[in-house]
Amino acid sequence: MHIFSLATRNVLRNWHRSAVTTGAMAFAAAIMILFAALMDGLLRDSERTAVAMNLGDAQIHRHGYLADPDLYSLLDDAAALAGNLRSHGFHAAMRLYGFGLAAAGTASAGVQLRGVDMDNEASVTLLHRHVLQGDWLAADDPHGIVIGRKLARTLAVTLGDEIVFVGQASDGSMANDLYRVRGILKSVGEDVDRAAVFITIPAFRDLMALPQGAHEIAVMRSDRNSDLDAARERVAALAPQYEVRDWRQLRPVVARLLDMADIQTIVMVVITYVAVATIILNAMLMSVFERIQEFGVMKAVGVTPWNIVALIYLETMVQTAVAAGAGGLLGYAAANYFTDHGIDLSHMASGFSFGGIAIDPVWRAYITPQSLLVPITFLFLIAAAAVVYPALKAALIRPVSAIHYR
Secondary structure, three states, rough: OOOHHHHHHHHHOOOOHHHHHHHHHHHHHHHHHHHHHHHHHHHHHHHHHHHHHHHOOEEEEOOOOOOOOOOOOOOOOHHHHHHHHHOOOOOEEEEEEEEEEHHHEOEEEEEEEEEEEEOOOHOOOHHOEEEEEEEOOOOOOOEEEEHHHHHHHHHHOOOOOOEEEEOOOOOOOOOEEEEEEEEEEEEEEEHHHHHHHEEEEEHHHHOOOOOOOOOOOEEEEOOOOOOOOHHHHHHHHHHHOOEEEHHHHHHHHHHHHHHHHHHHHHHHHHHHHHHHHHHHHHHHHHHHHHHHHHHHHHHOOOOOOHHHHHHHHHHHHHHHHHHHHHHHHHHHHHHHHHHHEEEEEEOOOOOOOEEEEEEEEEEOOOOOOOHHHHHHHHHHHHHHHHHHHHHHHHHOOOHHHHHOOO
């Protein structure tokens, strides 16, 4: 028995039903590929915002600094350590932090002053490309600052407006000066959007009376595809006297959400394909009942039950393969479109947050091998599970009863 040619002929025998079944599977596969690509895009943007816009791959602090960010808790050898890290293939930038009050007109807000290493920050983060209005910091403009968008709204300031900063310097004196808003950032995260004031490190040192040292060194791998844990261990070996944490340890909520995303995608695929499974089950049962006499004759002439099961399965797999091909092409085309154009959700809200990390309101897809293979693989698995009962029903038919079936 040429089982493949027989299965193909049976599929084409009632082509209307086969077309509906195949079309339903193809549509579901395309939707799931698009959904998986959109989820991958969301996660990629979340990680990019958390890492490339703020944290870096890893950070170095004195022990206890993260729990109590004290102005005096400095990495005294920060410049030498950052240079050593760069000599070992990492990108590294020093950072300084201070706290105080910013005021403009009648409005005021508590802020975190952030000293930026103008020579090396651009190799660690992409903040300099994330300016919504105005320009990034400039080494020749010590009184030019860049602030978060929500802080700008709180203080009711725009580009060129003046802000007074008041705090306490490291020598106990009053740290206060007048600054001009040079730039306003796009959304990065709640801590940056609401309270961050960026200033160059030399200007920070003059204001806060900190002639040397740094509170933090942000580190980025040269090869982002290399193992993060191994990179953290290498950094820790170069700075054994300090605390080294990677971005997953610094933002555990975001890390857990990213880890759970694959499971969420699989759950959605299974839920959607359960509906498709009912269509497959119904179509194959109808096909079996229409051919009961035919199966009876086949068994009477010596066709084994396993051959009947193989025939039913092959008929289903032929339709599934066609659906997978069509759905894969359609899903890839849709995902590719939304990779370039995205889904603009800015009309729903001015900003989105994911575990405290700001998300671009234009939601873009990101195509990966996994986003293509997972929906198609599960389509074959669900189809194989759905046809178990129809196949067994046909295989267990008694030839005499089947021949006389009406």
